[in-house]
Amino acid sequence: MHLTGFGIANYRSFDAEGAFVRDIGKINVLIGRNNSGKSNVLRFLQWFAEALDNPRAPSEDKLNRHKRGSEATRLGLSVVLDDEIPAEELRKSYGTDKPTFDFWIELPGGRLLDGSCLAKLSDRRLENLFEKITSRHYSGHPSRAQLLKEVPPAVAGQARLKLAQMLKGLIYVPAIREVRKGDEGQKEVLDLSGLDLIPRLRSMQHPLVGKEAEQQQFRRAQDWIRELLGVSDLEIEMPPDEYAIILNMYGNRLPLASFGTGVHELVIICTALAVYQDRVVCIEEPEIHLHPGLLRRFMRFLTRTSNRYFIATHSNVLLDADVPINVYHVSHDGNASRVRKADTSEHGRAVVRDLGFKASDLLQTNGIIWVEGPSDRIYINKWLDLFGSEFVEGIDYSIMFYGGACLANLTAADSGPTADFIELLRINQNAIVVIDRDATTGEAPLRDYKERIQREIAEGKCWITQGREIENYLLPGLIERFLKTKGPDYSGEVTFQPDERIEDCLARVSPAKPFKYSSDKKRYSKELCEVMTAEDLDCLDLKDWLTRLQEAIRQWSKG
Numbered sequence: 001m002h003l004t005g006f007g008i009a010n011y012r013s014f015d016a017e018g019a020f021v022r023d024i025g026k027i028n029v030l031i032g033r034n035n036s037g038k039s040n041v042l043r044f045l046q047w048f049a050e051a052l053d054n055p056r057a058p059s060e061d062k063l064n065r066h067k068r069g070s071e072a073t074r075l076g077l078s079v080v081l082d083d084e085i086p087a088e089e090l091r092k093s094y095g096t097d098k099p100t101f102d103f104w105i106e107l108p109g110g111r112l113l114d115g116s117c118l119a120k121l122s123d124r125r126l127e128n129l130f131e132k133i134t135s136r137h138y139s140g141h142p143s144r145a146q147l148l149k150e151v152p153p154a155v156a157g158q159a160r161l162k163l164a165q166m167l168k169g170l171i172y173v174p175a176i177r178e179v180r181k182g183d184e185g186q187k188e189v190l191d192l193s194g195l196d197l198i199p200r201l202r203s204m205q206h207p208l209v210g211k212e213a214e215q216q217q218f219r220r221a222q223d224w225i226r227e228l229l230g231v232s233d234l235e236i237e238m239p240p241d242e243y244a245i246i247l248n249m250y251g252n253r254l255p256l257a258s259f260g261t262g263v264h265e266l267v268i269i270c271t272a273l274a275v276y277q278d279r280v281v282c283i284e285e286p287e288i289h290l291h292p293g294l295l296r297r298f299m300r301f302l303t304r305t306s307n308r309y310f311i312a313t314h315s316n317v318l319l320d321a322d323v324p325i326n327v328y329h330v331s332h333d334g335n336a337s338r339v340r341k342a343d344t345s346e347h348g349r350a351v352v353r354d355l356g357f358k359a360s361d362l363l364q365t366n367g368i369i370w371v372e373g374p375s376d377r378i379y380i381n382k383w384l385d386l387f388g389s390e391f392v393e394g395i396d397y398s399i400m401f402y403g404g405a406c407l408a409n410l411t412a413a414d415s416g417p418t419a420d421f422i423e424l425l426r427i428n429q430n431a432i433v434v435i436d437r438d439a440t441t442g443e444a445p446l447r448d449y450k451e452r453i454q455r456e457i458a459e460g461k462c463w464i465t466q467g468r469e470i471e472n473y474l475l476p477g478l479i480e481r482f483l484k485t486k487g488p489d490y491s492g493e494v495t496f497q498p499d500e501r502i503e504d505c506l507a508r509v510s511p512a513k514p515f516k517y518s519s520d521k522k523r524y525s526k527e528l529c530e531v532m533t534a535e536d537l538d539c540l541d542l543k544d545w546l547t548r549l550q551e552a553i554r555q556w557s558k559g
Contacts (some may be wrong), residue, residue, distance in 0.1 A: 001084060001133070001155070004100060007076015013037035015336035020076055020102065020512065022341055025326045027302055027309045029318050029353055032330035037337025038312040041171065041330065042282040045310065048075065048163075049170040049280075051108060052086075066172075066336065074113065077103045077159040084132045086123060093120040101264045103156040110160060115152020116264040126151045133158050137245050166308070167280050175284040192257060197268070198245065198274055202238040221274030228266055228297050236267070245271075261289040266298070271283075276304045287315035299323050314355060319348065324397045329354065367430030367556035369399045369549070375525035376434060376470050377401070380549075382529040383473075386537055387546045391553045392486045404434075408463055432461050432549060436469040441499050466540040467498035471517075473542045474528065481531040488512050496539060522549075 009018025015035065022043060028040040047064065065073060081100050082090070087097040101117045118126065125149040133135055133154050140349070142150075204218040218236075229249075237246040237253075245256040245267065254257075256267055267288075273281065287295055295317050302309055303323050311318065319327060327342040329351045337435045340350050371377055377399040384391065391397060404556040435450050446454070446464065454462045465472065476494040483490035489510050507514040517524050537543055 001162070002080050002082070002156060003077065003159055004463075006045075006077075006163060007074075007078065007102065007104065008023070008041065009074040009076065009104065010069060010071050011044050011047075011064055011073045012040040013332065013337040013440065014040065014044075015066045016069075016071060016074075016254055017336065018074060018076060018104070019337060019339040020078055020300060021328055022100070023076055023078055023326060023476055024308075024323065026329065027299070027323065027325040028311070029325050030310065030328045030330050031314060031316075031342075031355070032355070033314060033332075033354060036330045036332045036491070038330040041339070042284060042310055042312050044365060045282055046061065046170060046172045047281065048107075048135055049167040052055045052164050066111060073106050073107045075160070075163075077105065077156055078162065079103075079162075080157070081155075084129050087119075101155070102158060103152065104161060107108055108156065112156050113154045115156060118152050118155065119148065123147055130154055137250035139261045144269065155393070155510065162557045171272060171276055171279050171281045171307075173272075173281065173283040175288060196244055196277060198238065199234075199272055201245070201271055201297060202240070204275070205236075205238045206240075217274050218470050221271045223300060224270045228270070228294065228301060229263065230251050236271070251449065262291070263293060263457040265289045265292075269298075270301075273302075273305050275309060279307050281307045281309050283309065285313055285315075286311060287317060289314055292317045297324065299325070308450055318356060319351070321394060328352070332376045346460050366395075367432070367553060368399055368428045370402050370431060370433040370472075371399055372436060373401050373432070373521070375521040378522070378529060379473070380434070381535060382532055383542065384550065385505045385544055386532065386534045387543070387550065389546075389550050391426075391550070391554070391557070396557050397553050427507065428551075431457070432463060432503075432552055433457060434463045434470070435465070438468060440468070440498070462551070463545050463549075468500065469502070471502040472496070472498050472500075473539050474502070475536050475539050478528065478536045483509060483515065485527065485531070486515065527553055 005020050005022035005024050007018050007020040008014045010016055013035075015465060021030075030041055032038045063363075065071070079101050081097050081101060090099055091097055101183055103115055104113045105111060106113055118129075121129070122173075123142075123144050127138060127142065130147070132152045179484075194341075201218065204214040207214040211532070222234065222236050225236070226232055233249075235248040237248060239246060246253060247256055247263070247267070249259070256264055265288075269283070286298065290298060294313070299318065300323050318325070327348070329340050329342045331340075331354060342351050369380060371380065373554050380399065383391055393399060433453060434465075435453065437446065438450075439446065445451075450464070454464065467473065474496070476496045479494045479496060483494070483506075490506075491507040494505065494509060496502070503514075504515055506517055509515065537546070
């Protein structure tokens with residue numbers, strides 16, 4: 001059995017119909033407008049986790065019920081049973097190898113309210129499921145009525161136990177977190193869902209003999225903060241007789257409270273995550289004190305920890321943080337909160353619209369690589385991949401087409417509202433333009449409009465191909481491997497000069513039956529990339545430009 005999600009009903013903004021948060025992963029982002037109910041999902045998890053230590057707590061908290069109704073709060077449990085039930089039977093009964101089984105139980109007692117999802121299983125399968133879940137065996141042959149009465153509660157009970165185990169030791173990071181000075185006569189306290197970090201950090205920095213592993217945890221937290229802030233010599237100190245955290249940074253040795261709120265926030269969260277591992281961590285609005293670039297780095301940092309995260313936000317930055325996340329759109333329909341996983345591009349755009357953003361408000365991509373057409377895009381993406389680039393098209397950069405001679409109608413300068421040219425950099429200031437030289441020799445002058453673009457754009461941002469066209473970066477050996485896939489007519493030796501057309505090169509291989517590359521450049525460029533290797537990058541100035549391109553994308557990603 002695998003717990004894949006949970007549901008909430010009759011709790012705060014969630015009504016009796018309830019809502020499920022399905023297919024939970026390592027990082028789960030709940031995004032929506034103010035007062036949509038996203039923070040209530042985190043509070044529900046915290047509330048349920050606290051109830052594990054105090055089972056009667058939920059029944060006494062009537063203020064948490066939806067519209068103060070009389071019905072009890074309900075917990076939904078979503079599981080898959082692919083380990084317990086053969087795939088053939090699941091497919092036969094439910095139409096899929098991995099159906100999701102949803103159960104609703106009443107809190108705090110745990111009484112099952114609906115277990116009808118198992119009703120399609122045979123008596124024999126229900127009996128086997130009961131035995132696998134409970135490790136108990138029926139003495140005789142139970143009736144179907146008995147099975148439907150006893151098996152669903154057993155499955156739901158096991159699912160609830162899995163959720164309880166997952167939430168044990170939950171860490172709740174509220175929207176406002178800081179090391180602050182208490183009232184006079186009180187010590188400084190660390191406000192992080194009741195976790196008192198300072199004594200623990202002090203013992204980790206100066207551990208007892210035999211507990212040196214704790215010092216490694218402390219150093220790991222310090223390294224994380226150094227990396228996130230870009231301060232390689234930052235040091236954290238825990239004074240022996242003070243209830244404080246001291247940072248030594250930029251030559252200043254000061255209490256944490258003396259630094260900005262962004263530093264404050266990162267130190268608290270990073271140290272907490274170094275100390276407490278394999279937990280569920282609920283974080284409210286991390287964007288409050290972190291600028292977009294730092295927020296993206298923080299999200300990448302979370303992937304390196306051992307915790308599972310639920311993050312409430314109304315920032316679009318988390319949607320393109322370049323890390324594997326599950327996004328859940330939380331909305332309020334005027335009566336109650338609804339949750340839907342944003343698992344399609346259209347729903348992702350709907351989330352952005354719901355947040356109130358317009359296209360003109362958003363930087364749709366970190367930067368743009370302008371190329372002539374689709375085949376150029378195919379080659380550049382393949383070259384970057386073979387060059388070892390970690391960047392992703394659509395997140396770290398986009399490739400757009402200017403359409404060959406249409407480049408003559410574009411400009412990289414600010415030409416004013418009445419200009420005759422379309423401004424490339426008005427679309428995105430971060431840009432590189434790739435232009436075919438289109439000259440019969442390397443010394444031949446460029447066309448006027450190509451020279452103009454080269455002058456207008458920043459130095460190092462205009463890639464003029466060293467050969468005639470982008471296809472001249474294809475080595476003869478690569479072309480030979482490609483042509484061998486086209487049959488015996490194209491098995492001849494390939495020679496390809498930097499200043500000649502690829503069509504002329506191909507015509508020499510088989511004069512009687514020339515291969516027509518230009519008839520379907522997009523298709524053939526993909527097929528060429530399929531047989532391309534890293535050794536094929538040693539051509540003309542290709543590696544030099546890939547190095548520049550990769551560094552430009554890296555700078556764009558820093559924000």
